[in-house]
Amino acid sequence: MTDLGVMTERAGGPEDGTAGDLRVAGLQVEHLSHAYDGRVVVRDVSLGVRPGEVHCLMGPSGCGKTTTLRLIAGLAPVQAGTLRLDGRLLAAPGSSVPCEQRRIGLMFQDLALFPHLTVAANIGFGVKRLGREVQRARVRELLALVGLEAHASKYPHMLSGGEQQRVALARALAPRPRLMLLDEPFSALDSTLRAGVREDILSLLREAGVPTLLVTHDPEEAITSGDRVHVMQDGALVQSAAPDELYRHPATEFVADFFGPTLKFVGHVKGGLINTPLGIVAAPDRPDGDGVDVLFRTEAVNLQPDYAGEGRFGHVVGCRRMGPACSIALALDDGSTIALRKPIETPHKIGMRMGFTIDERFAFVFPRTGDEADQPGGL
Numbered sequence: 001m002t003d004l005g006v007m008t009e010r011a012g013g014p015e016d017g018t019a020g021d022l023r024v025a026g027l028q029v030e031h032l033s034h035a036y037d038g039r040v041v042v043r044d045v046s047l048g049v050r051p052g053e054v055h056c057l058m059g060p061s062g063c064g065k066t067t068t069l070r071l072i073a074g075l076a077p078v079q080a081g082t083l084r085l086d087g088r089l090l091a092a093p094g095s096s097v098p099c100e101q102r103r104i105g106l107m108f109q110d111l112a113l114f115p116h117l118t119v120a121a122n123i124g125f126g127v128k129r130l131g132r133e134v135q136r137a138r139v140r141e142l143l144a145l146v147g148l149e150a151h152a153s154k155y156p157h158m159l160s161g162g163e164q165q166r167v168a169l170a171r172a173l174a175p176r177p178r179l180m181l182l183d184e185p186f187s188a189l190d191s192t193l194r195a196g197v198r199e200d201i202l203s204l205l206r207e208a209g210v211p212t213l214l215v216t217h218d219p220e221e222a223i224t225s226g227d228r229v230h231v232m233q234d235g236a237l238v239q240s241a242a243p244d245e246l247y248r249h250p251a252t253e254f255v256a257d258f259f260g261p262t263l264k265f266v267g268h269v270k271g272g273l274i275n276t277p278l279g280i281v282a283a284p285d286r287p288d289g290d291g292v293d294v295l296f297r298t299e300a301v302n303l304q305p306d307y308a309g310e311g312r313f314g315h316v317v318g319c320r321r322m323g324p325a326c327s328i329a330l331a332l333d334d335g336s337t338i339a340l341r342k343p344i345e346t347p348h349k350i351g352m353r354m355g356f357t358i359d360e361r362f363a364f365v366f367p368r369t370g371d372e373a374d375q376p377g378g379l
Helices: 065-073 119-127 132-145 161-173 191-208 219-225 243-248 253-258
Strands: 027-036 039-049 054-058 080-085 088-092 104-108 179-183 212-216 228-233 236-241 262-268 273-276 279-282 291-297 301-305 312-322 325-332 337-343 353-358 363-367
Touching: 027 065, 039 054, 039 065, 039 080, 039 236, 054 065, 054 191, 054 219, 065 104, 065 179, 065 212, 104 161, 119 132, 119 161, 132 161, 161 191, 191 212, 191 219, 212 219, 219 243, 228 243, 228 253, 236 243, 236 253, 253 291, 253 363, 262 273, 273 291, 279 353, 301 337, 312 337
Parallel strands: 054 212, 054 228, 104 179, 179 212
Antiparallel strands: 027 039, 027 080, 080 088, 228 236, 262 291, 273 279, 291 363, 301 353, 312 325, 312 353, 325 337
């Protein structure tokens, strides 16, 4: 493994007079809040990223995730809360280590490579203060790390999108950062290239032991990339957990909906159960009469073509092929219609009667929200 020297020095230093504490390695964000013109855009955010971990900060546009990244990077002053890196205080109200002294690497969607500089010169830009021979050795080391030795003398426009990403990563790693911040750097790549480039770059960061925080609005990217995912809504973290935990045990409707399509019904609890058009769902911890929203992931519905037994039924009223899958529209006995994405091999045709069962692992019950009709089973 290439020694990038990321975690070998004691945190802290003369910039803030703190000695740091290697027992607290990585990034620590505590109770971070920020407002623009009186409008709060980041609300009491706390999270931590350990060396070698990749965490994803995920949420829709405008939720505050990029502002959070800017605060960590030192591009905006901290109004409330604290930021620490390896135990060293980076920022608090009235106190801030300049961004160029924070030892933080940055990668953005706009890679901002210098078009007039070669690949080698772009990578060496961040270590210009080093002696010439030391700088050249560092550039050679990083070119080998990202597999671009043969492209050192090329200019950015001569590279593919994935190669440009690697140059940007090497440039960010050149000063031996203690933290990497990535703001949707892969979103400009086409879908066939994106997953491979992302996996390669994040693997390099994990191997180097650099704590990494990736901002994304793409749930699939968060699930496949993050060791832990922090979901933001209206400036606040609504759930932080491992990807599988978020998918299987969402804390709110917002989190459940963010990780793929759901089918939503409203209902009331009776005897610890909720009756919906898709089936009965247990809610043992909720009082009788409680109004609830019941969300089903589409994989919760197991179709049984030409089923002749007792149970829930529907009729196929539409279908649309979507590559290896198809979207099947099913009219339920209560008059509502649901859409299910199933493998193309699933037997179906317009008018076919379908039975179905429910996998309750993918059924979630939440307190009633919004102004839905106060009727059990309504869509």
